[in-house]
Amino acid sequence: MTVLIAGAGVAGLVTALTLVEAGHTVRVIDRASGFGADTCSWYSGAMLSPWIEAATQEEIVKRRGLPAIEWWAERACVKRMGSLVVAPGRDTAELTRFARRTEAFEWLDGEDIATLEPDLAGRFSKALFFADEGHLDPREAMVSLMARLAAQGVTIEYETDLSGEIASFGGTVVDCRGMGAKADLADLRGVRGEMLVVKTHDVALSRPVRLLHPRFPCYIVPRGDGRFMVGATQVESERRGPITAQGTVDLLNALYALHPAFAEAEVLETGADLRPAFPDNLPRIVQDGRVIHANGLFRHGFLLSPALAEDVAGLLAGQTVEFLHETDRQRASA
Amino acid sequence: MTSFYGFEPASRLFLGTSQYPSPKVLEDAVRAAGVDVVTVSLRREGADGAGQAFFDLIKALDVRVLPNTAGCHGVKEAVTTAHMAREVFGTPWIKLEVIGENDTLCPDVIALVEAARILSEDGFEVFPYCTEDLVIADKLLAAGCEVLMPWGAPIGTARGLNNEYGLRSLRGHFPDVPLVVDAGIGLPSHAARAMELGYDAVLLNSAVAGAGDPVGMAKAMALAVEAGALGRQADPLDPRDMAVPSTPVFGKAML
Numbered sequence: 003m004t005v006l007i008a009g010a011g012v013a014g015l016v017t018a019l020t021l022v023e024a025g026h027t028v029r030v031i032d033r034a035s036g037f038g039a040d041t042c043s044w045y046s047g048a049m050l051s052p053w054i055e056a057a058t059q060e061e062i063v064k065r066r067g068l069p070a071i072e073w074w075a076e077r078a079c080v081k082r083m084g085s086l087v088v089a090p091g092r093d094t095a096e097l098t099r100f101a102r103r104t105e106a107f108e109w110l111d112g113e114d115i116a117t118l119e120p121d122l123a124g125r126f127s128k129a130l131f132f133a134d135e136g137h138l139d140p141r142e143a144m145v146s147l148m149a150r151l152a153a154q155g156v157t158i159e160y161e162t163d164l165s166g167e168i169a170s171f172g173g174t175v176v177d178c179r180g181m182g183a184k185a186d187l188a189d190l191r192g193v194r195g196e197m198l199v200v201k202t203h204d205v206a207l208s209r210p211v212r213l214l215h216p217r218f219p220c221y222i223v224p225r226g227d228g229r230f231m232v233g234a235t236q237v238e239s240e241r242r243g244p245i246t247a248q249g250t251v252d253l254l255n256a257l258y259a260l261h262p263a264f265a266e267a268e269v270l271e272t273g274a275d276l277r278p279a280f281p282d283n284l285p286r287i288v289q290d291g292r293v294i295h296a297n298g299l300f301r302h303g304f305l306l307s308p309a310l311a312e313d314v315a316g317l318l319a320g321q322t323v324e325f326l327h328e329t330d331r332q333r334a335s336a
Numbered sequence: 337m338t339s340f341y342g343f344e345p346a347s348r349l350f351l352g353t354s355q356y357p358s359p360k361v362l363e364d365a366v367r368a369a370g371v372d373v374v375t376v377s378l379r380r381e382g383a384d385g386a387g388q389a390f391f392d393l394i395k396a397l398d399v400r401v402l403p404n405t406a407g408c409h410g411v412k413e414a415v416t417t418a419h420m421a422r423e424v425f426g427t428p429w430i431k432l433e434v435i436g437e438n439d440t441l442c443p444d445v446i447a448l449v450e451a452a453r454i455l456s457e458d459g460f461e462v463f464p465y466c467t468e469d470l471v472i473a474d475k476l477l478a479a480g481c482e483v484l485m486p487w488g489a490p491i492g493t494a495r496g497l498n499n500e501y502g503l504r505s506l507r508g509h510f511p512d513v514p515l516v517v518d519a520g521i522g523l524p525s526h527a528a529r530a531m532e533l534g535y536d537a538v539l540l541n542s543a544v545a546g547a548g549d550p551v552g553m554a555k556a557m558a559l560a561v562e563a564g565a566l567g568r569q570a571d572p573l574d575p576r577d578m579a580v581p582s583t584p585v586f587g588k589a590m591l
Binding site for chain 1: 354359360387388389390393492
């Protein structure tokens with residue numbers, strides 16, 4: 003029996019591939035005219051950083067996010083260079099505090115930092131290095147998944163009226179629309195995020211760098227060919243539309259704080275979109291008859307979509323799964 | 337119990353609502369602390385309706401909302417934000433914040449007095465975020481404020497009460513005005529100290545939201561505020577130089 007998957011962002015693609023690999027037949031539909039900026043996954047940092055997330059997020063994010071590194075490595079190009087966390091001189095206390103709240107890192111001194119990232123030599127005296135973390139290019143990674151799906155005969159059906167198709171489809175639907183499903187999920191809200199991409203050959207980095215700052219924590223991810231993605235603001239607003247002046251200033255300031263040579267970088271792209279989130283900021287599976295909602299990946303689209311998809315597959319196989327929303331779980335066990 | 341514009345909160349701890357790991361953790365913290373006043377920032381979240389999903393979660397807490405003008409740098413901006421707040425939350429309460437210096441987020445007290453006058457005349461019940469300056473305090477009261485909220489230390493610094501002398505002096509000058517220490521608290525002992533000085537409430541945000549266990553810290557802060565208030569009411573001893581044994585030594589064997 004065919005499973006219909008609505009939404010071809012990272013949640014939909016990962017779910018589709020997971021189900022195909024589990025032996026299901028799937029169709030994937032999306033309302034966009036083609037692959038591009040209509041999904042918030044387009045703007046993702048796509049860092050596979052379970053231990054860094056552990057410092058500020060609930061335990062489940064690390065535990066369920068950890069296997070994502072292997073999952074992606076088997077299906078897309080994961081750069082396994084680890085990640086660095088640094089703090090400006092007067093905020094090194096932030097680094098100590100961050101270290102206290104996670105694990106699987108080593109403390110680096112200035113010399114170690116220079117060995118790993120020569121261009122950061124002399125800029126920071128201390129850093130945390132999470133050697134086992136990885137990162138992806140989100141757009142390339144989604145293309146890799148689509149190629150794998152195509153090899154199994156699944157092509158994304160773009161320009162589809164999703165609500166109509168979901169209503170008329172007779173079988174099981176996995177709704178991975180993110181904010182597109184807001185009307186069906188009362189608890190779902192959007193959390194605005196802004197990013198930008200700059201290009202410079204004056205600085206080179208091999209791995210994502212997180213900059214701890216009491217006001218504007220942010221990250222810089224090298225995307226190759228002199229391009230760097232800088233993200234991301236987090237605002238409790240559902241306003242769409244372009245990046246704000248404030249967001250731009252905050253992100254560019256952070257970039258400049260990491261290395262002044264970024265001042266001469268070209269700004270190639272700016273982006274802003276909404277992260278779908280439930281009140282606990284954790285992903286959730288909500289079953290509504292034959293429609294299974296898999297949503298609320300918040301800022302963990304690439305880190306947690308493999309686990310969310312695994313739970314969707316488990317649910318279809320009749321198993322008890324962790325991300326199934328509590329009230330649904332109670333109903334299932336009643 | 338002190339009344340804030342006619343409202344008598346059961347808890348003397350007021351909580352900010354930003355920077356929690358999630359709205360769920362915020363809700364758990366509010367419940368654990370038994371807080372019944374929370375402050376919400378209007379400016380960043382956007383009062384144009386875009387922040388509605390978050391504001392709905394705040395409203396669902398079913399506690400008194402004190403909207404704030406955090407991030408405003410001038411009179412006009414603060415007044416406009418206050419009007420949006422009144423519309424969004426249907427309350428005359430406004431925590432008035434006008435920032436004058438970006439590194440310390442020190443209030444621009446001159447603009448603050450002007451904004452407080454405009455808003456008070458317009459029927460707002462203003463909670464001004466101010467310094468411990470006595471003259472400014474007097475002018476804020478003259479502008480219509482019935483509550484004052486001096487800083488403990490700059491916002492988010494967790495330094496505690498930077499100028500205890502100044503805060504004590506403010507309390508002494510205005511014995512009948514509800515006073516709230518707002519900002520700069522890091523530890524429960526800081527909050528307890530503010531209450532020991534005779535303050536009526538403590539408002540804090542990052543100390544709880546940024547703690548490793550926000551819910552645990554919210555509870556700790558609530559207990560500290562209560563302990564400080566009870567200690568103050570119980571008329572504590574003053575420090576003295578001469579040691580006074582709690583058990584008389586008179587009549588004991590002296591060997």
